[in-house]
Amino acid sequence: MSRDVARAAAQWLALLESGAATERDHAALQRWRDSHPQHEQTWQKAQTLRQRFNGLPQALAMASLDRPQPGRRAVLKRALGVAALVPTAWLISRQLPLETWRADLHTATGERKRLPLADGANLQLNTATAVDMDLAQRQITLVDGELALDVPGDSAFTVNTRYGQLRVSQAQVCVRQLAAGCRVSVLKGAVQVRDLNGQLATLQGGQQAPLQATGLGAWVPFDVLQLGWRDGVLTAQNQALGDFLRELERYRPGVLRWDPSLEALRVTGSFRLEDTDRILNLLASTLGLEVHARTRYWVTLTPGRRLS
Incomplete structure (x- = not known):
């Protein structure tokens, strides 16, 4: 998702909040939403954020509208100048972090991708996922979301997360970013895990464990049905x-x-x-x-x- 799309959604939201939108404005917004799936997805996220912080942008916009200004254009300009700041801040700092925009690969909500890698390895990205790739070093960084990695043969890949690092060789693994850690599920083979303190542990096929700032938690058997998204x-x-x-x-x-x-x-x-x-x-x-x-x-x- 681009910065320009997020900013445009914020400006449209501010226009509606200002109370100065005309029928022509509403029609233009609908055309913008219909022109690209990413526009609609960003608009819906902006609406969701508006619900979470109900009242704040409107209060700022109304404070601008209450000041005497000659003509609709001047009122609208001031309303946009004040109210657009808040939705943009929500989109950028709370829900759409800059590192997600800058990621080498990403999927939108509801989208999934499969990417063949070197030596027969395969990477899958689940919905709303972002990763950075360094194929020369065989490193994948999970920025957000969920990935599945299948590494056959003798090759090896490293998966970096906010909470530690995985070494994947002759194994299949799924990693999902959660609110306070990662969930690591090993489908096949063995995966070496290094936590933020440098401690090493190994997860075997059929095991799942949380990887958090405090280290790797206790493993439990995982239900393979959780990973049906790959299909x-x-x-x-x-x-x-x-x-x-x-x-x-x-x-x-x-x-x-x-x-x-x-x-x-x-x-x-x-x-x-x-x-x-x-x-x-x-x-x-x-x-x-x-x-x-x-x-x-x-x-x-x-x-x-x-x-x-």
Whole structure:
């Protein structure tokens, strides 16, 4: 995602918040959103941030509008000059860090990529993921998101994370960046882990462990169904609906909400990730839910009549 797109989304948001937007402005915004998928994704993220910090930009914009200025253009200029600062700051510093923009490879929300590497190795990026590559040194740096790396034969790659380093040779591993660490899952072979303190440990195939600032945590057996995203599948086995929807959110641009009473419902099945709208409709039909779509990018699930 480029800095220019983020700044444009912030400026559009500030214009709407100013109260000075005309029908022509709304039409122009819609054309901008429709002109590229990245525009719509950035706009939805800006809207989500606006909800999280409800009131602040509007208050700043209204403070500008309250000052007597001759003509709509002068009012709008001042409103944009003040209010645009806050959404831009949210987009840049809170949700869209500069290192993500600068990453060598990245995926948008809902996008996945596969990249062949040297000596038969393969790299996969999950939704909303950014990595830096140094192929000469056979190093991959996970900036954000989730990757899967398959390194056959005698070659080796190093995966750098914020919390330590992995040495991958004759092994398959998945690494997911979390709020306070990484989750390392070894599918096959053995992976050497070096934490921030320089301590070395080895994870074997079938083991999963958290890698945090304090070091590598205790391993547990991992459920291979968690890694179905590599094949474009999200699988649930008697899973709480709330947990399933939180995972599904990662693959949907925009806002997904649900009534708290739905949290404990159970869901089982395998769902293709290329059509998340269809997943929601399947859940609705099998669990008796109602899907309320304000737009394609703002969806709420509520109990149906039989659950009420």
